[in-house]
Amino acid sequence: MFRTSLSVLFAGLFSASLCFAADLPKEINIVYVKAPFNLQNIVMKEKGMLEKAFEKDNIKINWKTITSGSKQTQAMAGKSIDISAVMNTSSLLMANGVGNKILIATGVSHPADTFAIVGKPEAIQSIKDLKGKKIVGPKGTVLHQLLVAALNKEGMSIKDVEFISMDQPTALAALLAGRVDAALLAASGVIKAEKSGTKVITTAKDLVNVNLVTTVTEDFAKKYPEVLDTVVKVQREALDWIKKNPEEAIGLGAKEHGIDMDDARKLASWSNYYNTLSEKDIEGLQKDQDFLFDNKMMEKKVDVKSLVLPSALK
Incomplete structure (x- = not known):
């Protein structure tokens, strides 16, 4: 009887430990x-x-x-x-x-201050100058939202630019190589772009709730x-x-x-x-x-x- 009770007890403890383990990935x-x-x-x-x-x-x-x-x-x-x-x-x-x-x-x-649209200073002085230009950056992100919001503020839409989806490192490289007119960048990407002679057209501040x-x-x-x-x-x-x-x-x-x-x-x-x-x-x-x-x-x-x-x- 005593041994049976112990067996039941240990079985219950073992079952409980298995259950607990199953609750952890x-x-x-x-x-x-x-x-x-x-x-x-x-x-x-x-x-x-x-x-x-x-x-x-x-x-x-x-x-x-x-x-x-x-x-x-x-x-x-x-x-x-x-x-x-x-x-x-x-x-x-x-x-x-x-x-x-x-x-x-x-x-x-x-x-908000770390997200920006960065462009060639000789060609892009304002958001209005983006019309018809080639812009690169990550689609479906807050940077994409920033671009749309900035264009909307100037009475334009995403259809007014040539937007190409690209991750930030590739976008920065494309901008610095002169293959595109502007890029959607954040943080150190913005700093590196500025040090290479590009210009911040706008940040997300007052445009997007980042x-x-x-x-x-x-x-x-x-x-x-x-x-x-x-x-x-x-x-x-x-x-x-x-x-x-x-x-x-x-x-x-x-x-x-x-x-x-x-x-x-x-x-x-x-x-x-x-x-x-x-x-x-x-x-x-x-x-x-x-x-x-x-x-x-x-x-x-x-x-x-x-x-x-x-x-x-x-």
């Missing part, structure tokens, strides 16, 4: 994005903060470099990515507009809520460390971007890092959705509040 596939100047992401990766946080659970962290927001959302739809440490809300909204349910886990930054956030697939958020909470906790610990060690953190960013400390300090000061979304951020999501939908960049409207997880609000 074997690995987390997370996007690494260093641009525009994502110090939280850089610090997390360089210091192995996520690896340490999940070491006891034997969860492997797989960092994947995907710079385009639209490509990030495609990878999340294909289930090869669980979390994006940094995604612009324009890409998030467009993904949800086609039924790719991606949610906001926490905030990252509001770096909000970078950490996102997660709906499936992962539902299946592993405690794991996601740990990722958010580590992200916020990274920001706390940055605030306490600003020069060391900026040094890591300067090295990763290949720029000097003065330029790195400038980008950090423009980044406006944050964690918790405010009511203003929610309103910004709604305004961005209206803009994207009205300009046929988003197929279907969604309830923006449903895209924000509780972890992003506290």
Whole structure:
């Protein structure tokens, strides 16, 4: 009788441990994005903060470099990515507009000053000069939204220019080689372009509500809520460390971007890092959705509040 009871007890404990193990993923596939100047992401990766946080659970962290927001959302739809440490809300909204349910886990930054349209100074003096010109940059991103917003302000549309989708490094190279008239760039890309003799035509400030956030697939958020909470906790610990060690953190960013400390300090000061979304951020999501939908960049409207997880609000 006693042995039978022990057998039942151990069987129950073994079953419970299996159940707990099933509640944890074997690995987390997370996007690494260093641009525009994502110090939280850089610090997390360089210091192995996520690896340490999940070491006891034997969860492997797989960092994947995907710079385009639209490509990030495609990878999340294909289930090869669980979390994006940094995604612009324009890409998030467009993904949800086609039924790719991606949610906001926490905030990252509001770096409007770091996103810009950069052009040849001899040919492009203003947005109006872009008419009929060849412009390159990543489609389906906040930079794409910036171009449309800037053109709209001057009474033009995307049809008035020759827009070619291209990632930022390639866009910068094309601009500096003289193969295109303007490029959509961010952060160190803008600084490098200016130092090479090009001109900033406009930044996103007062044109686009630039909000970078950490996102997660709906499936992962539902299946592993405690794991996601740990990722958010580590992200916020990274920001706390940055605030306490600003020069060391900026040094890591300067090295990763290949720029000097003065330029790195400038980008950090423009980044406006944050964690918790405010009511203003929610309103910004709604305004961005209206803009994207009205300009046929988003197929279907969604309830923006449903895209924000509780972890992003506290």
